[in-house]
Amino acid sequence: MVGVSQFISYKYIILICLTLILTELANHVHSAIIILYTSITRPIATxxxxxxxxxxxxxxxxxxxxxxxxxxxxxxxxxxxxxxxxxxxxxxxxxxxxxxxxxxxxxxxxxxxxxxxxxxxxxxxxxxxxxxxxxxxxxxxxxxxxx
The missing domain is CATH 3.30.40.10 (Zinc/RING finger domain, C3HC4 (zinc finger))
Structure with missing residues (x-):
């Protein structure tokens, strides 16, 4: 029984870590998209x-x-x-x-x-x-x- 509860707690810790990593990655991607969008829409002299x-x-x-x-x-x-x-x-x-x-x-x-x-x-x-x-x-x- 102790082994099963430890296994489940490790799964939750790993799941929480993966969620934090994906959230951080999504923030970086969002920042990159904003930078790219503003550089594209910035007026360009022709x-x-x-x-x-x-x-x-x-x-x-x-x-x-x-x-x-x-x-x-x-x-x-x-x-x-x-x-x-x-x-x-x-x-x-x-x-x-x-x-x-x-x-x-x-x-x-x-x-x-x-x-x-x-x-x-x-x-x-x-x-x-x-x-x-x-x-x-x-x-x-x-x-x-x-x-």
Missing amino acids: ARFFKLIDEENPASRYKSRKRLEPMECTVCLSNLEKGEEIRNLKCNHTFHKACVDKWLQQDSEVTCPLCRSSVLPEEIMVKLKQRRNNNQVYDGSDEEIIF
């Missing part, structure tokens, strides 16, 4: 997105001007050199094109890194925010972004 930015804030080449202090890109904190590709935003702040494009791609509000003024017109921003609020999954096509 060629159409940058075309709109180019239309509103065209890129050009930097021409050095005779100033006391050299102009600086406040994203990478390095001086602008003659001939480098730059982007002058509507707010008249100037950055290296690559630096500000990377900022705009990651910035959910699509604003100037310095003064936070909007880079795109209000009607485009409203549609972009609606798309983000609807949590539409991006499939890689330009048609997915409604501008």
